Amino acid sequence: KILGDMCDVVCDAFGIDEFIKALINFDIDPIYYCQILKLCPIKDDGDAKFTNFGVSPKTGDRTTKFLLDCSFSTKNGTGTGSYLITIINPKAQAMSAEYWFEEKPPGSYTELIPLDAIQMNCDPKLGENHY
Numbered sequence: 001k002i003l004g005d006m007c008d009v010v011c012d013a014f015g016i017d018e019f020i021k022a023l024i025n026f027d028i029d030p031i032y033y034c035q036i037l038k039l040c041p042i043k044d045d046g047d048a049k050f051t052n053f054g055v056s057p058k059t060g061d062r063t064t065k066f067l068l069d070c071s072f073s074t075k076n077g078t079g080t081g082s083y084l085i086t087i088i089n090p091k092a093q094a095m096s097a098e099y100w101f102e103e104k105p106p107g108s109y110t111e112l113i114p115l116d117a118i119q120m121n122c123d124p125k126l127g128e129n130h131y
Contacts (some may be wrong), residue, residue, distance in 0.1 A: 020100070031080050041103050043079030048072045051108065053117075068117040073108040085113065 015040075016104040020030040034040035036113040060066065070083055080103055099113060 002107050007026060031082070034080060040080035043103065045076045046074065046078045047076045048074045048078050053058045066114040068115055070111040070113060071109060072111065074104060075106055
């Protein structure tokens with residue numbers, strides 16, 4: 001009851017996205033609490049399977065705009081979920097981003113995630129290919 005009231009206040013004031021960010025900052029699984037609050041349905045028979053998982057183009061320099069394809073299909077539908085994508089460059093530097101999605105009815109879905117190539121911890125004075 002208390003968590004539900006808190007969600008109502010926070011969601012009304014700031015929106016569900018801000019509520020989820022707050023839950024993440026407190027290291028609480030946002031999908032679990034979304035399900036407890038009956039805001040996200042529980043889907044125990046979810047059966048999503050990737051139909052395509054790739055990147056286009058396959059290579060590029062630091063100005064390249066990449067597109068990650070995480071397309072999937074499901075016969076039973078899905079509950080609320082997320083993708084966690086981690087990119088590791090040749091110097092073993094990593095960056096991660098998590099993408100959330102709402103429940104999906106049975107069907108096929110194209111999930112395209114844009115990604116700008118960036119150089120982590122780069123110093124432009126050291127040259128174009130330095131990272």
